[in-house]
Amino acid sequence: xxxxxxxxxxxxxxxxxxxxxxxxxxxxxxxxxxxxxxxxxxxxxxxxxxxxxxxxxxxxxxxxxxxxxxxxxxxxxxxxxxxxxxxxxxxxxxxxxxxxxxxxxxxxxxxxxxxxxxxxxxxxxxxxxxxxxxxxxxxxxxxxxxxxxxxxxxxxxxxxxxxxxxxxxxxxxxxxxxxxxxxxxxxxxxxxxxxxxxxxxxxxxxxxxxxxxxxxxxxxxxxxxxxxxxxxxxxxxxxxxxxxxxxxxxxxxxxxxxxxxxxxxxxxxxxxxxxxxxxxxxxxxxxxxxxxxxxxxxxxxxxxxxxxxxxxxxxxxxxxxxxxxxxxxxxxxxxxxxxxxxxxxxxxxxxxxxxxxxxxxxxxxxxxxxxxxxxxxxx
Numbered sequence: 205x206x207x208x209x210x211x212x213x214x215x216x217x218x219x220x221x222x223x224x225x226x227x228x229x230x231x232x233x234x235x236x237x238x239x240x241x242x243x244x245x246x247x248x249x250x251x252x253x254x255x256x257x258x259x260x261x262x263x264x265x266x267x268x269x270x271x272x273x274x275x276x277x278x279x280x281x282x283x284x285x286x287x288x289x290x291x292x293x294x295x296x297x298x299x300x301x302x303x304x305x306x307x308x309x310x311x312x313x314x315x316x317x318x319x320x321x322x323x324x325x326x327x328x329x330x331x332x333x334x335x336x337x338x339x340x341x342x343x344x345x346x347x348x349x350x351x352x353x354x355x356x357x358x359x360x361x362x363x364x365x366x367x368x369x370x371x372x373x374x375x376x377x378x379x380x381x382x383x384x385x386x387x388x389x390x391x392x393x394x395x396x397x398x399x400x401x402x403x404x405x406x407x408x409x410x411x412x413x414x415x416x417x418x419x420x421x422x423x424x425x426x427x428x429x430x431x432x433x434x435x436x437x438x439x440x441x442x443x444x445x446x447x448x449x450x451x452x453x454x455x456x457x458x459x460x461x462x463x464x465x466x467x468x469x470x471x472x473x474x475x476x477x478x479x480x481x482x483x484x485x486x487x488x489x490x491x492x493x494x495x496x497x498x499x500x501x502x503x504x505x506x507x508x509x510x511x512x513x514x515x516x517x518x519x520x521x522x523x524x525x526x527x528x529x530x531x532x533x534x535x536x537x538x539x540x541x542x543x544x545x546x547x548x549x550x551x552x553x554x555x556x557x558x559x560x561x562x563x564x565x566x567x568x569x570x571x572x573x574x575x576x577x578x579x580x581x582x583x
């Protein structure tokens with residue numbers, strides 16, 4: 205119902221086929237806490253890494269709307285793969301829209317993705333600061349020495365750490381008290397990965413620690429400096445609610461299929477005929493409907509009404525809050541329908557339950573959204 209044209213249908217059909225394959229491997233990667241290299245390779249072959257890169261640089265140039273549409277479908281197959289690719293694609297969607305980098309550097313990085321299938325992510329979270337959305341100053345520091353930058357620090361929650369080719373690292377700029385972002389080649393001397401990822405959710409993202417010890421980079425590695433309070437809202441972060449709604453859709457489908465086919469001998473037919481089960485299915489449908497309408501409505505407005513983007517911050521934050529909480533509720537309802545079987549390690553529902561909880565801790569946090577909405581109303 206959210207596919208609007210032939211181009212979207214063509215891409216969706218291509219990704220739909222891949223998502224089925226991802227679903228077959230998802231449990232293995234979850235149990236082993238291993239990175240889904242084969243999924244990423246298949247997405248590379250499909251040209252998916254270039255999805256949000258501008259056409260002028262050889263990419264597909266697709267919009268925020270197509271981005272969330274395809275991300276939701278991938279997450280339905282494997283949430284960890286979707287969340288990983290969401291960070292990569294989101295980086296380029298933001299940079300393509302804002303054009304805040306030196307154009308030659310941006311073009312060069314885009315061409316590396318298009319031609320070499322380079323994988324990129326931002327590295328911003330640190331043990332001392334927590335989520336970068338809280339505004340803490342990074343402890344990672346970049347110091348100017350002999351015309352180069354020397355960077356030292358540790359980043360946590362670095363999704364795709366084993367597979368990354370480049371990281372966009374936030375750091376203090378010398379003693380200026382300002383924050384900047386540095387483009388770092390993961391093969392650079394002094395860059396290493398510490399395997400710390402030991403979570404019960406999104407295990408396949410391998411969001412390990414990125415360690416930088418006396419990493420020397422050129423002067424133009426400083427690709428961004430912090431700007432003022434009039435930053436453009438981060439619409440690309442809608443890939444987060446899209447991901448967790450994909451998980452919720454997978455849980456819904458599992459529960460509905462179970463309700464249609466499970467026939468205990470205490471009933472004349474399948475449990476789907478029981479009013480209480482139907483009520484729970486109806487609740488799942490309602491949660492998914494309201495969350496998806498908000499998600500796709502916001503994405504469509506961002507694309508179709510660019511003049512409204514600066515005022516869309518609150519609504520974008522609200523989408524994430526509603527969608528992730530609705531997704532968690534849908535998975536809970538699905539497990540109630542299936543019952544104790546949903547707790548078996550052989551059931552995908554127990555993985556959906558663990559994965560969907562991670563969405564509550566992705567930015568922006570619920571308390572920040574509610575506080576912002578309240579302050580806005582009180583103005």
